[in-house]
Amino acid sequence: MEKNIEIYIDKLASKAPTPGGGGVAALAASLGAALASMVCNLTIGKPKYAQFEDELKEIVTEAQILSKKCLELAAEDEVAFEPLSRAYSLPSTTDEEKRIKDEVLESALVRAANVPMMSAQAACDAIDIHRRLVERGSKLVISDVGVGVQMARAALLSAALNVKINTKLMKNRAVADKMNEQIEALIKKGSAAADDVYCAVSNMLE
């Protein structure tokens, strides 16, 4: 088990173009969602939480789908990086070459920014799932709600940087500004919600 993780981490630490920060952001969101599943799985069936049983079964399904989706986004982040890398190495000597390079680069930037935007949205969904678990998850594993929400919060703020690194280079400022506004709105809402969940969990452990 640890060996598999070690292989990923060694490749991350290397000069290899992928995985990078975009993939780690999506991975953190996946870890956050998986912890929500764990909390549900360790609460469902306990008589003390019988009143939340149906809701917990809904939440665990949502969390499972979300966790898988985030892993797909981690893989997609690696795929979206390649056309961007290829676009940068296009020739740009003649005006025609420059025009083509600009066009190819612009669409590669939009694609590369879209993936972390989806990761950021997924991270917000994970935060919202943990918000619902504060009151419904077993008190025996409530610290895992706090860990899960921290992973999702880190995923959100990390994905945001990966949106910005791409929008910064876009020529079409209308598209760039719209994406920047979207990500700022996700950060504002998601990070405040995550801090509330963490604070509530931390208070339960005082």
Added chain:
Amino acid sequence: MEKNIEIYIDKLASKAPTPGGGGVAALAASLGAALASMVCNLTIGKPKYAQFEDELKEIVTEAQILSKKCLELAAEDEVAFEPLSRAYSLPSTTDEEKRIKDEVLESALVRAANVPMMSAQAACDAIDIHRRLVERGSKLVISDVGVGVQMARAALLSAALNVKINTKLMKNRAVADKMNEQIEALIKKGSAAADDVYCAVSNMLE
């Protein structure tokens, strides 16, 4: 690559006692340190950053050692959980049984709290490494400094909950209070430093 991660995440999401939030905290610190290594590896050798070459070589060695240490802490977290789980299931009918159970439980709690305390310290070390990389890392991968510091920050705050869930149950309040003070000091210093690093990186991408 992704397959290996998927196996870990599936086990995390399950009812299996390990891995849990303590392991994820240490894993996040390892991911944060690995991203610092990546930034160093992609900066070393670039003429523009030649003035930082020696320092970057020092930092990459520190980051590599730290990343491995955090993976060991993730494994140790699983090991430290077992005696705690065993202690809970000890008999406690007679006074003598109760006395023994209390003693065994107390020492298992101290051991289980020590691992996340070490993870929290390691997360602070990772935050400090990223602080040094804000000015020294290649601007082309500066977003990865921001992602790395978010992973380390999440690791710190997650580890803190895993310290508290154990200190809360300790009978020896002097030991518990001392550990709580230690972790609060780490949170205070580390999270402020992490926020400064993230803010600096985010401003570079405006």
